[in-house]
Amino acid sequence: MDITHLRARTPGCTETAFFDNAGAALRTEHVTNTVIDHLTLENRxxxxxxxxQEDDRVEAVYTSVARLLNARPEEIALVDSATRAWDMAFYSIAFRPGDRILTSRSEYPSNGLGYLQAKQRFGVSVEPIPDDKHGQVDLDALAEMLDQGGVxxxxxxxxxxxxxxxxxxAEIGALARRAGALYLLDACQSAGQLPLDVREIGCHLLSAAGRKYLRGPRGTGFLYVDREVVTTLEPPVLDLRAATWTGPDSxxxxxxxxxxxxxxxxxxDLLGLGAAVDEALELGIGPIRERIDTLAEQLRAGLSALDGVRVxxxxxxxxxxxxxxKDGRDTQHLVDGLRAAGVITLLSRPSAAKFDTHPEKPTEVVRASVHYYNTDAEIGRLLDGVAQL
Structure with a gap:
């Protein structure tokens, strides 16, 4: 992976040391120009x-996203955000009173609100799965909860x-499939940094964003729907894209x-998304994952070595x-101070995850999300900034 070349194709790399890739990553010139070129065409x-005129290129986006997920093009929906994708999937499920929803304790707040709305609207039960000692879903606990039925x-x-x-x-998927439960995976922060094989994972539904690790435009996302279940899920809203009006009452x-x-x-934006996915596929998700992992572990080690800093x-x-x-330092102060030094991070609030009762969970943290185009020198800038603040 030629990092110098990849950074040269990313204008934002000359502006800052950018570590908010889990929020909205820097785009390449090619992705931006793809969007601009079509806007210019629309202007004409x-x-x-x-x-x-670009219908074939739009169709090719479905093929590219399907390749990313090891899915079929007809199993892909292109939408305007990961939130839209998740909402369309979740609200298409015909919940009945007494149905059980099992979810992770670290669930995103928007998703948690959807579960609670379904609880009030349909009388379902919302049950967070216990964490194991590593903080992830406890698979033994999940298996026991599934064995109780009704999920x-x-x-x-x-x-x-x-x-x-x-x-x-994938382990969650195997358990859910065995129990006959639908499985919805929110991959908004894993698409583009982790391999995603829906056949291996075993999910029926997967939602993802274009703007994060895939480096696509904001206002893009996609939904995978297993063709085995798609006709059992009725979208919460319909228009003439989703359905055909066949008669006065049908x-x-x-x-x-x-x-x-x-x-x-x-x-x-859809064409921009396709360009971003194609770039990720060309580089290979495996090499992308390997470099991100190396940089992230390097950053964790460097932060852990600083006085008063806790990862x-x-x-x-x-x-x-x-x-x-950092002990004795306000989190917003850290984020603002790093930004003033040309290092972009994000303030994240674990306190917003109301299912997570981990006793050592902080109220706020600084989140630095690395991507393959980050460098050792940029990590050094971040570490120096944290040490000096």
Whole structure:
């Protein structure tokens, strides 16, 4: 992997030492130009004619995303965010009173709100799965909960937002499949940094973002829906993209994952997403994962060696998200001070995860998420900044 070349294709690398890749990663010039080129085409031809002219390229995005996930193109829906993808999947499930939803304790707040709304609306039970000693889903506890019966859905995040771990997604999938439960994996922070093989993972549904580790435009996301279950899931909203109006009192919903799409969408951003996915596939998710892991462990070791700094990451397998605090220093002060020094991180709030009752969970942490285009020198800048603040 030629890091010098990759950084030269990423204009943002000349501006800052960028460590907010789990939020919205820096785009390459090619991705940005792909978006701009289509906007220029729309300016010349109008939105509809421009979309028709690029129809084959839009179709190719489905193929690229399917390759990323080892899925089929007809199992992919392209939407405007990971939130939209997750919502369309979750709210398509016909919950009944007494159904059980099992989820991770480190669940994203938006997803947690969806579970609680389903609890009030349908009378389902929402049950956080205990953590094991590493902080990830306790597989033995999950197996026991599934054996009790009545589980309609197992829904977990692949990479939590605030503690660096990677959930054992494939092992969770095997247990959920054995119990006959639907399995929804939120891969918004793992797509682009971890290999995602939906056949190996065993999920029925997977949602992801374009703006994070895939380095695509904001306002893009995608949903994978296993073709074995797609016709059992009715989208919470329909339009003429998702269904056909067949008569005064009848309609027919599409038989593939595009039943979860909307007619109106930003074609320029979708093409940008396709360009970003193609770049990731060209580099190879394996090499990307290896470099991210190396950089993340280097950063963890460097932070741990600093006086008063505590790294809060957990898990047997860890991601590119590195979280830490410094004794006697306000977290926002650290984030602001690093930004003033040209180092971009993020303040993350573990306190927002209300299912997580881990006694040592901090209220706030600094989150530094590395990507393959980060360098040893940039890690040194971050460490120097933390030491001096």
């Amino acid at each position: 031809l109008g939105g509809y004619a421009a979309a028709e 309609r859905l197992v829904a977990v995040n692949h990479v939590p937002t605030y503690n660096g771990l990677v959930q054992p997604a 309609y027919l919903i599409r038989p593939d994952a595009r039943r979860f799409e909307s007619w109106e969408r930003g074609v320029a 809060h990451d957990r898990g047997q397998v860890r991601s590119g998200l590195v979280t830490f605090t």
